[in-house]
Amino acid sequence: MASNLAPPLLPTLRRLLAQPGLELRLLTPEWQLPAHALDQPVEWVHSSDLADPTPFLSASQVLLTTGTQFADPTTDDYYRDYVCRLTARGIACLGFGTEVVRAGTPDALVAACLAEGLPLVEVPYETPFIAVARAAGDLVAELRYARNTWAQGAQRAISHAALRPDGLSNILSELSRQLGHWVALFDAGGALDRVFPRDAFSGADASPALRQVQAEAGRLLRRGQRAGTTLDEGGETLTLQTLGRRDQLRGVLALGGVTLLDQASQHVVTSVIALAGLALEQNSAQGRARGHLRSGLLQALLGGDLPLVQSVSGELWGSLPAEPVRVAVVSPPPERLDALAELLELRVEERPGHLFFARDGRQVLLIVDPAADPLLAELVDFGLHVGVSDRSDYRSLPHAAAQARQALERAHEGAAGIVEFEVISRQGVLAFLARTDASEVGRATLRPLADHDAAHGTALLTTLRVWLEHNGQFGPAATELGVHRHTVRGRISHAEQLLGRDLGAFHARADLWAALLAAG
Known part of the structure; x- marks a missing residue:
């Protein structure tokens, strides 16, 4: 496909020097200048005879002077310092107007410009400075x-590209071709x-660039708001813009290249952002329809109709994960449900047969194979708490879902992270009681001992705990x-009287131990 790169932002110094009628003569031979010195962009032309005009200049300008600041005799160091100030400011070229103050251009000025790599041109008396400025202005207007x-x-x-199959890929490819930038x-x-x-990220130095862009894209997405940013990285200007509505971001468009985007280029990029956002919104609408189908299949699966779900899933998304499976449950905020669904759809496409997911009320239930830890970690990066069941077959799926929900309850007690039901089961039922509303019951059960200790300075409650921890053995407790x-x-006997319980019985000891755990 033929290239159709945008015209340059500004005229080059070479083109300005070649304008007919100006008769500008280059005094510093091109072969003695830095490479591409004559191909620098020219922003504007300014004239000044100040000894230090740099406060009134900007980079990429051409400075014209008649040399009144070079009073005779002028030392070589004076010329060198003058030129150094100009190059430090980023001036593209110096023009010397002859026959106004002095005949010819000072040899010391030519030498200083050659030493600093600054192009120097002679402007003949017949060419007014305003003519040079007008020619530059005409070139800028022509390029604009x-x-x-x-x-x-x-x-x-780009609009025509959007009408072709896989319109989203085609408009991004066309944008890359038009700008001469990579687009991701x-x-x-x-x-x-x-x-x-x-092949934009296939070179030896591409991985760091990709990591930089991907990290910035992830940061924008985690904010959950429409946003854009521009970065300078490795000589490239990187531009990133989120796609989609606030709190329902669909992705990030990124592009990079060695040239800046001017207003015309930004208009083109803005049109692509609109088209890409529309395409992703349409994909999202289709995704919601698939989501309703997924939810229906989940209910069929929990109801035991495995053949039906296998048949439909196999046609649309690939086979279900092979047994044994685990169930994971998350409760995303309502405004992030669509974004989560899109993420999971992408993971299904990447690894068919390893994930089935569906909404179940306000929760999202995932059926995954045992090797799904990277996906679960990605859900945590999404800012979610995750509850995970033990391994299960499909016949026991409702039981596994109940385990995952219990684990999710435990997960919500801390920061975003993963809690597996296996961890809860190892801690035992009594430890689980300590995390429910049994705490008030536990404190009420133990109140007679706590009140007696407070009133009489005894240690009945502490003694009871230590004694139970030592399996009711008096010697180790003592x-x-x-x-x-x-x-x-004696203390345990007194506690029996206050509680009205026979602590020689196992069920009484178990009940008090549960009360101690629940009371905290």
């Missing part, structure tokens, strides 16, 4: 018109979805408490 014309053509080409699309989870040209075992025996 050319760029506006290019922008209109580029927008038409990151999905709702921050992963690279597609890039044009396709050793830990630092008292005689008969003292422990």
Whole structure:
């Protein structure tokens, strides 16, 4: 496909020097100047005879002077310092007007410009400075018109690309071709979805650049708001813009190149952002329809109709994960449900047969194979708490879902993270009671001992805990408490009287131990 790159932003010094009628003569031979010195962009032409005009100049300007600041005799150091100030400011070229103050251009000025790599041209007496400035202005206006014309053509080409199959890929490819930049699309989870040209990140130095862009895309997505940013990295200007509505971001469009985007280019990019956002919104609408189908299949699966779900899933998304499976449950905020669904759809496409997911009320239930830890970690990066069941077969799926929901309840007690039901089951039922509303019941059960200790300065409650921890053995309990075992025996007898319970019975001890755990 032929290239259709945008015209340059500004005219080059070479083109200005070649304008007919100006008769500008280059005094510093091109072969003695730095490479591409004559191909620098020229922003404007300014004239000044100040000894230090740099406060009134900007980079990429041409400075014209008649040399009144060079009073005779002027030392070589004076010329060198003058030129150094200009090059430090980023001046593209110095023009010396002859026969106004002095005949010819000072040899010391030529030498200083050659030493600093600054192009120096002689402006003949017959060429007024205003003519040079007007010629530069005409070139700038000509290029501005050319760029506006290019922008209109580029927008038409991109609109036509959107009508072809896989319109989203085609408009991104066309944008890359028109700008001469690479263009990348990151999905709702921050992963690279597609890039044009396709080998943009295949070079030896591409991985750091990709990591930089991907990290910034992930940061924008985590904010959950429409946003854009521009970065300078490795000589490239990187531009990133989120796609989609606030709190329902669909991805990030990123592009990079060695040239800056001017207003015309930005108009083209803005049109692509609109088209890409529309395409992703349409994909989202289709995703919601698939979501309703997924939810229906989940209910069929929980109801035991495995053949039906296998048949439908196999046609649309690939086979279900092979047994044994685990169930994971998350409760995303309502405004992030669509973004999460898009992320999971992408993961299904990447690894068919390893994930099935569906909404179940306000929760999202995932059926995954045992090797799904990276996906679960990605959900945590999404800012979610995750509850995970033990391994299960499909016949026991309702039981596994109940385990995952219990684990999710535990997960919500801390920061975003993963809690597996296996961890809860190892802690035992009594430990689980301590995390429910049984705490008030536990404190009420133990209140007679707590009140007695407060009123009389005794240690019945502490003694009861230590005694139960030592399986009701008086000797080890006494050793830990630092008292005689008969003292422990007496305290436990007193506790029995206050509680009205026979602590020789197992169920009474178990009940009090549960009360101690629940009371905290």
